[in-house]
Amino acid sequence: MRRRYGTVALTHLTLIAATALTLYPILWVVKMAITPSQGFAASGSPWPWPPTLDNFRDVVTTRDLAGHWLFGRQLLNSIIVAAAVTIVGLLLSTTAAYALSRFRFPGRGASLRAFLLSQMFPGVVTSIPLYVLLDRLHLLNRLGGLVLVYSTTAIPFCVFMLKGYFDSLPKELEEAVLLDGGTRFTAFFRVALPLARPALAVTALFSFLTAWNEFILAATFMSEQTQYTLPVALQRYVGDYSTEWGHFAAAAILVSLPVMALFFALEKHIIGGLTAGGVKG
Numbered sequence: 335m336r337r338r339y340g341t342v343a344l345t346h347l348t349l350i351a352a353t354a355l356t357l358y359p360i361l362w363v364v365k366m367a368i369t370p371s372q373g374f375a376a377s378g379s380p381w382p383w384p385p386t387l388d389n390f391r392d393v394v395t396t397r398d399l400a401g402h403w404l405f406g407r408q409l410l411n412s413i414i415v416a417a418a419v420t421i422v423g424l425l426l427s428t429t430a431a432y433a434l435s436r437f438r439f440p441g442r443g444a445s446l447r448a449f450l451l452s453q454m455f456p457g458v459v460t461s462i463p464l465y466v467l468l469d470r471l472h473l474l475n476r477l478g479g480l481v482l483v484y485s486t487t488a489i490p491f492c493v494f495m496l497k498g499y500f501d502s503l504p505k506e507l508e509e510a511v512l513l514d515g516g517t518r519f520t521a522f523f524r525v526a527l528p529l530a531r532p533a534l535a536v537t538a539l540f541s542f543l544t545a546w547n548e549f550i551l552a553a554t555f556m557s558e559q560t561q562y563t564l565p566v567a568l569q570r571y572v573g574d575y576s577t578e579w580g581h582f583a584a585a586a587i588l589v590s591l592p593v594m595a596l597f598f599a600l601e602k603h604i605i606g607g608l609t610a611g612g613v614k615g
Contacts, residue, residue, distance in 0.1 A: 366583035389584035398559050404567070405588075412546055412563040413592070415477055419484040419545040420538050426485075427492030427537065428530075432522055434493065435500035436508075449490040457487065461554050468555060475557050483551055488541040495540070499533035500526060535600045546593060564589045 368385045396404045434442060464483055465474070473479030507529075508521035516524070527534070549565040556562055568589065571582040 363583045363586060366579050367587050368584075369580055372578045372580045389580040390588070393581055393585045393588060402560055404559055404562075407560050408562050408564050408567045411477060411561065412565075412589075415480050415484065415563060416542045416545040418477075418481045419488055420541045422481065422485045423488040423492045423541040424534060424538055427489050427496055428527065428534070429522075430489075431493045431496035432500055432526060435497045436505070449493055452487075452490050457548070457551050461551060464551070465554060474555055475561050477561065479555055480545075480552060480563070483555070484545045484548065488544055491544075492537045492541060495537045496530065496533055499530050503529050539596060539600050542596060543593060546589075 367389055368387065370384070370386045370388055394405050398404050433439075434446065468474050468479045468483070471479070473482065503526060507525050508518075511521040511525055512518070546563075547565060548563075549569075552563045553566045553569065556566060559567075564585075568582060568585050571578040571585065
């Protein structure tokens with residue numbers, strides 16, 4: 335009995351220590367965000383003194399030389415790009431994943447391998463040819479260009495994620511719809527899609543995160559401050575000779591808030607979508 339209590343106590347102490355180590359960097363970022371100084375906090379204590387919200391106010395009220403409200407415009411840019419990539423990715427990947435899961439046709443294996451191959455190249459490798467393509471399409475410094483580029487990288491991931499989930503769904507449910515006189519279209523929209531709701535939530539979250547957090551391509555294709563997304567806007571606080579750590583930390587927290595809200599909104603679907611999509615039933 336004592337040994338069991340000792341094991342439970344040791345387990346809890348280990349988990350508490352691991353949680354503290356995980357939260358410590360976050361507390362340090364919060365400390366820098368509510369500290370009036372712009373210097374790097376060398377102290378190991380995560381508690382600031384005296385606390386202030388000046389850094390958040392400075393970030394939110396930033397304007398350019400023409401008087402445009404930069405933070406609001408850049409926040410809107412990020413929301414538009416991330417939402418558009420999520421919608422486009424889901425619309426195109428759900429039908430593709432369902433077809434790859436349920437049908438056998440020439441080129442099916444080659445399509446899957448092509449999707450996998452496209453995921454092997456990091457974005458920085460394709461930045462130059464993408465820049466040339468967007469330049470010829472007159473989509474440089476436009477949000478539509480970013481949506482197009484991000485969608486091409488989000489769709490292969492969404493297809494693989496949803497195909498694995500569709501593979502785990504019993505085909506008998508859809509066959510029952512077909513036997514009752516329904517069409518394949520009806521079986522897809524009335525049976526497969528509602529059952530795939532957890533996987534749709536997970537793929538939507540990952541697509542949103544990919545577009546929301548991407549920096550390299552956005553910084554390459556955008557040249558005007560009013561067209562920047564929030565990750566690119568963070569860069570302006572990092573200079574060649576100095577860094578505004580207080581403003582940088584405050585902006586980083588503000589950038590993270592919409593992602594946290596989306597995560598908590600989809601929390602009940604995430605675990606089911608991540609586990610069920612990896613096994614074939």
